[in-house]
Amino acid sequence: MKTSILKTLLEDIAERKPSDTIVEKVRNFSTTDNSIARLCTSRISSMSVHHGNQILVAGGSNHGEVGLSLLGKTGKTTIRLAPHDSIVSGCQFMGDKLFTSSYDCRARMFDANTLQYDEIYNGLEDDTPLRDLNVRTDTEVMLNSCDGHVIKVDTRSIGKPVISIR
Numbered sequence: 248m249k250t251s252i253l254k255t256l257l258e259d260i261a262e263r264k265p266s267d268t269i270v271e272k273v274r275n276f277s278t279t280d281n282s283i284a285r286l287c288t289s290r291i292s293s294m295s296v297h298h299g300n301q302i303l304v305a306g307g308s309n310h311g312e313v314g315l316s317l318l319g320k321t322g323k324t325t326i327r328l329a330p331h332d333s334i335v336s337g338c339q340f341m342g343d344k345l346f347t348s349s350y351d352c353r354a355r356m357f358d359a360n361t362l363q364y365d366e367i368y369n370g371l372e373d374d375t376p377l378r379d380l381n382v383r384t385d386t387e388v389m390l391n392s393c394d395g396h397v398i399k400v401d402t403r404s405i406g407k408p409v410i411s412i413r
Contacts, residue, residue, distance in 0.1 A: 285325065286314030286315075286316055286325065287306055287307070287308035287310075287312045287313075287327065288310075288312060288327070289310045289312065290308060291308060292307050292308060292309050292336065293306070293307040293335050294307070294338065295339045295345070297340040297345075302317075302318045303340070304316045304318060305340065307335020307336070307337070307338045307347055307349075308335060309334050311329055311331035311332050311334070312329050312335070313327070313330055313331070313335060313338065313345075313347055314327045315328070315345070328357070330347060330349075331347065331349035331351050332349070332351040333349050334350040335347055335349050336349055336350055336376070336377055336379055337379040337380040339382045341382040342385050343360055344356055344357065344359065344385055345359075346367070346382050348378075348380040348390055349377060350377065350393075351371075351376070352369065352371045352376055352377060353366055353377070354368040354377060354380060354390055355367060356388075365405065366405070367402050367405055368400045370392065370398075375394050376392065377391065378391045379391045386401060386402045387399065388402060
């Protein structure tokens with residue numbers, strides 16, 4: 248079965264005309280108002296896309312704002328939140344949660360079920376901005392600080408010590 252799929256793909260590639268190139272597809276690309284959303288009021292500094300029945304897009308701004316937009320066949324819905332005080336350096340979906348990190352030294356978690364933004368890490372004491380994050384599971388988040396540290400946060404233990412790797 249795999250051989251026949253590969254064979255079909257190779258035959259399709261061999262039969263393509265020059266107009267089938269990516270350049271031609273980009274030239275012919277068009278959008279509708281339903282596929283465009285203004286996520287934030289200022290420049291986007293990070294972005295994440297959650298695929299489901301509809302596409303949910305999150306974007307973090309240079310001013311601490313996070314915009315969420317649900318793009319669907321019937322239109323779009325956009326909401327804006329202000330969970331941070333500085334550049335949103337990272338955002339990533341995991342299930343029904345959105346995790347964000349910021350240059351304000353904090354990481355936060357938005358829960359779509361409770362509609363709450365909770366702080367999962369506060370590095371204000373060290374005054375070290377967070378450069379990015381990587382969500383491994385909905386309970387384990389790895390943060391990267393601007394001074395080169397990797398910080399492991401367990402979201403089930405908010406407020407308890409975290410592991411910092413130097």
